[in-house]
Amino acid sequence: MYAWIFRNLPGPLWLRIFEALIVIAAIVLLLMVYVFPWLNQYISPFTDSTIGQSTP
């Protein structure tokens, strides 16, 4: 899968490495800013500091 993507990136090798890094950075940013905050509502292994009564 990843090998196929890397082969099909345009440009010479140095440019493809650069492109791959950009794509990885974009995906990580997307996860951090949008996906994980949303996921946090459902899975939060470290975050529940309240007590008793109607714990959110």
Added chain:
Amino acid sequence: MNRVATAQGRRAERRPRSAGNVIVGFLGELFITIGILLMLYVAWELWWTNIDSAQAQKEVTQGLIQEFGDVVIPDEPEDSSENSSENSSEKEKEETKDYGPAPVTKIAPGSTFGIMYFPRFGSHGSHHPVTSGVEDYVIDNLGIGHYPSTQQPGEKGNFAVAAHRQTHGQVFWDIDKLQEGDKIYLQTAEGYYTYTWYATEVVAPSNGDVLLPTPHKWGVEPTKSILTMTTCHPKYTTQQRMIAYSELTDWQPLDAGPPKEIRDMVIEATS
């Protein structure tokens, strides 16, 4: 041209892959991807949330300080390095000055109404805004949340708050470091409340009794004003809750300026 040639050469060199090969290869990559995603999620929880939370807290703190109006910071006799006897007598005078009983801070639902200062936390103390409510969006983004079912600052009974231990600002990370004589300060529109720590305990997450006006005692009329802080325990888990109790021991109006111990912290929060 050269590139094309080598690419073709490489392609020719590759062994033909069987269907099983392709499936196993794909599954392997899938598992690696899932592993990386999980690690990224943990990194987000433990690191990124602190950055987001710090930013949001800074904004609400700044807004709140504007609401309070000009913060009075009295000149400290510290830089005028005169004889120490005068300093100590002045300090004594300040400490003995009695402004009467603390007024009650009326908390509007959903509002950010105060800033808490913890000289014991971190290397130079820390401060965080306090907002009404303990919903996720409050304690995830805005530092400390006040349990709306508990009393207000200055009232007889229990002013109880919650904050995260290890994520979203790590607000109560050092809660286990509180010790005899430690003070916790709350700044609201009514003034500076000084709480003195007296006990810490670890309880089960279901133990809501700690939020009672007199903790653990149903139906007992409260005789003093206390501050109860709740957070996760042990670190990096949510298995138990660490509860720290402090008693309201002093109060002074905003005009009088911040108590000496947090003078620098208030200046930092204000700037």
